[in-house]
Amino acid sequence: MLGRPDIRLVVIVAxxxxxxxxxxxxxSERYLLRVFTFVGVNVIIITGMALLFGYAGQVSLGHAAFxxxxxxxxxxxxxxxxxxxxxGVALAIVLTAAGGFLLALPSLRLKGxxxxxxxxxxxxxxxxxxxEARPVTGGPDxxxxxxxxxxxxxxxxxxxxAYWLVWGVAAVALLLAYNVVRSxxxxxxxxxxxxxxxxxxxxxxxxxxxxxxxxxxxxLAGLAGALYAHVVGFVSPSTFSLHVSxxxxxxxxxxxxxxxxxxxxxxxxxxxxxxxxxxIPGLSRSALETIQEWQxxxxxxxxxxxxxxxxxxxxxxxxRMAPGRGEAx
Amino acid sequence: MSLLQVRGVTRRFxxxxxxxxVSFDVHEGQIKAVIGPNGAGKxxxxxxxxxxxxPNDGSVxxxxxxxxxxxxxxVVRSGMARTFQNTQLFEDMTAHENVMAGAHAxxxxxxxxxxxxxxxxxxxxxxxxEEAGRLLRLVGLGEWAExxxxxxxxxxxxxxxxxxxxxxxxxxxxxxxxxxGLNTAETASLAEALYRIRDAGTTIVVVEHDMGLVMExxxxxxxxxxxxxxxxxxxxxxxxxxxxxxxxxxxxxADEL
Numbered sequence: 001m002l003g004r005p006d007i008r009l010v011v012i013v014a015x016x017x018x019x020x021x022x023x024x025x026x027x028s029e030r031y032l033l034r035v036f037t038f039v040g041v042n043v044i045i046i047t048g049m050a051l052l053f054g055y056a057g058q059v060s061l062g063h064a065a066f067x068x069x070x071x072x073x074x075x076x077x078x079x080x081x082x083x084x085x086x087x088g089v090a091l092a093i094v095l096t097a098a099g100g101f102l103l104a105l106p107s108l109r110l111k112g113x114x115x116x117x118x119x120x121x122x123x124x125x126x127x128x129x130x131x132e133a134r135p136v137t138g139g140p141d142x143x144x145x146x147x148x149x150x151x152x153x154x155x156x157x158x159x160x161x162a163y164w165l166v167w168g169v170a171a172v173a174l175l176l177a178y179n180v181v182r183s184x185x186x187x188x189x190x191x192x193x194x195x196x197x198x199x200x201x202x203x204x205x206x207x208x209x210x211x212x213x214x215x216x217x218x219x220l221a222g223l224a225g226a227l228y229a230h231v232v233g234f235v236s237p238s239t240f241s242l243h244v245s246x247x248x249x250x251x252x253x254x255x256x257x258x259x260x261x262x263x264x265x266x267x268x269x270x271x272x273x274x275x276x277x278x279x280i281p282g283l284s285r286s287a288l289e290t291i292q293e294w295q296x297x298x299x300x301x302x303x304x305x306x307x308x309x310x311x312x313x314x315x316x317x318x319x320r321m322a323p324g325r326g327e328a329x
Numbered sequence: 330m331s332l333l334q335v336r337g338v339t340r341r342f343x344x345x346x347x348x349x350x351v352s353f354d355v356h357e358g359q360i361k362a363v364i365g366p367n368g369a370g371k372x373x374x375x376x377x378x379x380x381x382x383x384p385n386d387g388s389v390x391x392x393x394x395x396x397x398x399x400x401x402x403x404v405v406r407s408g409m410a411r412t413f414q415n416t417q418l419f420e421d422m423t424a425h426e427n428v429m430a431g432a433h434a435x436x437x438x439x440x441x442x443x444x445x446x447x448x449x450x451x452x453x454x455x456x457x458x459e460e461a462g463r464l465l466r467l468v469g470l471g472e473w474a475e476x477x478x479x480x481x482x483x484x485x486x487x488x489x490x491x492x493x494x495x496x497x498x499x500x501x502x503x504x505x506x507x508x509x510g511l512n513t514a515e516t517a518s519l520a521e522a523l524y525r526i527r528d529a530g531t532t533i534v535v536v537e538h539d540m541g542l543v544m545e546x547x548x549x550x551x552x553x554x555x556x557x558x559x560x561x562x563x564x565x566x567x568x569x570x571x572x573x574x575x576x577x578x579x580x581x582x583a584d585e586l
Contacts, residue, residue: 183454193419194421195419201494202432
């Protein structure tokens with residue numbers, strides 16, 4: 001808090017960074033890299049969700065829609081408009097930020113669960129829009145043949161390069177978010193989560209802060225979408241449906257409040273569930289199918305179990321291991 | 330000109346007139362108390378004065394500017410800070426962080442500047458941390474800096490809320506029943522803190538039930554009964570005022586005073 005970096009924290013982050021970025025050099029298995037690229041995409045989304053849910057205490061049930069808007073916007077801009085990929089990313093961010101602002105401003109002025117309801121409705125509307133807006137989205141069949149991410153002449157055209165790109169973006173997003181949460185802005189988020197009256201009495205514009213956090217989280221989802229579409233090369237409406245929104249909420253809840261590390265760990269765990277065969281060697285095909293069949297139930301049970309037994313999520317467990325300060329990490 | 334002017338404030342809830350055409354002034358450097366029996370309209374008046382509630386009629390001028398109709402966080406930023414009858418602390422945050430949050434009104438770091446960790450934001454953060462430590466010591470909570478608010482005893486929580494309000498560097502500090510639930514020793518240290526705060530140049534308005542505290546610390550007292558102002562003056566005159574004794578003190582025990 002006072003600029004004293006905790007040595008243990010620095011070491012853990014450094015080791016995690018080295019491990020994450022060394023993976024493509026340790027393995028050439030495309031499937032494994034692809035799975036961990038998905039993890040990285042989800043980490044980008046969850047960075048925004050951690051700010052929105054874990055710090056500001058707001059629930060969104062529609063972030064898959066922003067993820068989808070980002071994916072389609074960037075894919076459309078690159079394929080149909082011939083824009084370079086970075087411009088597609090910029091479009092994805094601008095559109096999702098604007099969408100987030102228009103959705104959040106009216107619903108956040110009201111007290112209670114209006115934001116959750118509005119985002120739920122928004123998610124369902126966008127799911128229909130993704131199916132119906134054929135000229136842009138390709139309808140239920142989706143868009144295929146989306147080119148690899150490219151900056152100038154440089155293409156991220158291998159599994160390893162795509163992995164590095166996604167995790168590079170994720171690391172930057174996490175660093176910026178880490179700077180925010182231990183600043184005045186971070187305190188304002190935690191304050192309004194703690195007591196809206198108290199926050200107002202501190203001169204905090206609670207609606208303004210909520211809208212800002214919502215816009216940030218929406219545009220991070222949009223950015224993740226713009227990465228996903230080009231890394232995978234194919235998008236379809238099912239990738240951005242309600243169950244993805246619920247998965248994101250499950251990650252945020254399991255990750256816990258007032259923490260960034262918790263949600264990241266939760267994201268790694270929950271993202272890997274349907275791809276268990278990538279990390280558990282020799283997992284039988286039938287076992288994997290069973291896991292995939294029960295995937296949604298695992299997410300639902302995770303939310304319930306966390307609420308019942310560890311309301312603070314993984315974040316609170318981390319804090320308990322590093323006692324002494326109530327500081328946010 | 331007085332720092333705070335309350336003019337004809339009326340607040341109705343349906344058919345009930347909670348505050349009825351109340352007017353009074355608060356002068357710079359004063360400790361002014363608003364007292365009255367339960368249901369006299371003290372807290373309603375208090376919420377109107379701080380823009381947390383809107384009156385049906387009347388005006389509240391702070392340093393000549395209208396408070397009514399403004400968004401409450403902006404009123405705080407203009408120099409009016411408050412506490413709550415039911416403390417509104419940030420329970421998961423430490424005492425020190427609570428007070429640092431109180432400095433929100435007088436600091437600037439936004440999301441973008443914080444994300445980029447611009448050099449001036451680092452300086453601002455350091456200054457806020459130091460100031461928060463100083464304010465905690467001012468109210469006698471220096472030892473509690475790293476304790477989460479949720480783990481602090483009731484009496485100290487009220488002091489913490491006062492320190493948090495002071496972090497906004499207010500010209501006037503409004504305290505809603507600061508002595509509620511405090512024991513004698515805690516009330517005494519609260520009185521000490523109030524003197525120190527006033528002597529440092531902050532005007533104080535205190536809405537209070539505890540007569541001992543009010544008679545000791547206030548320069549002037551406004552007495553409300555059933556929404557109306559029935560008396561105003563220095564403590565020794567208020568104690569003898571027949572209307573006050575009849576309406577308010579009679580309800581408790583007049584001979585206590």
